Amino acid sequence: MSGFDNFRGSGNFDGSQNAQVVVIEEQQTVCHTVEIEIIQQKLVVLQEIAKRIITEQICEVETQTIVLEQFSSGFSTFQNDIGRTSNKQVGYDKNIAGMISNLTNSDGSLSTSNLGFNGTSVGSNTVVPSGSNWNSTQGPDAVQKAKSAAQAAANATSAS
Template sequence: MFASLASTFLLASSLIVGVIAKPVPVSRDLGPRGSTSFNNWGGLSSFGNFDNFYGVDNFDSSVHFTQVVDTSSHLVCHTQAIEVIQQRLLVIQEMAKRIVLEQVCEVETQTVVFQQFHASLGLFQNDLHRVSGNQVGFDSSIASHFSSIVQTDGSLSTDDFGFTGLDLGSSSTVVGGSNWNVLTSPASVSAAFGAANGAVPGLH
């Protein structure tokens, strides 16, 4: 299953070639942020250089973000059985847990780095609602490293992929073919979001 998901990402990334559009600065600032530093937080060495990834004032990547869209890519969505989508997202979910638990030993660091992951991923909801100011897409350069997370023997890799969170969005690919309608979709997406939240215990 993992190999199949990796192949999907690699196929998508292989289609991303050509000239990149000029940077279009986009702010995702959703409110005032503090400048809490997590470098060596609590005296734990596992927090060393934590702030270097997104920045001390950019914990979830929402403040300093520049999206550069690859205008040469022509990816189009193809509807699959919902079970197929749910399976792949669950694989990613469980891999995130494995990375946090297997490659971090201090529970405090596990807590903070997972919260950072959760908060940053949650920003995608604003893109789906078309309220973030971003084009809805994914970073193909970062996604292309997916197959390198696990080594051939099944163990997690420890390679430095050579990017930071500040590179997020610099190779954005927009996938076409959705049914978004500027007149009706804001209401229907909000209704879908409300229904989903209503199905989550503790949120209603």
């Protein structure tokens, strides 16, 4: 795992140990519902960009494997936040998310520039949107049922 320690590393592979500093914005960020297909489209774009970065900018299959596992384990950590099984609030780092335009160059090629942060920086400027339907009574069961249904759908698809 040498070389991965400056970006979460083996003792914090999924980023779950990162400190979270919630920032209060002058204009509060509020969750609002958008058609699921639009959300799915945006997330697939991010997924395909991640695949592009991994396949175009990492030549060693072992490193591709480790980086992909680290990337996906970060989503498992976020799932724990959503289900309120972690000690973190549900949000995102606004500074890191704001760097999306730095992923590609003006000609559409992938940027190779250093974005100037490491893995432990993630969470230092967390925004927590308000407007969630979470409640402590029904929330844990509702999240577990939704997660189980999604996993069953994924397993049925991959078994075909």
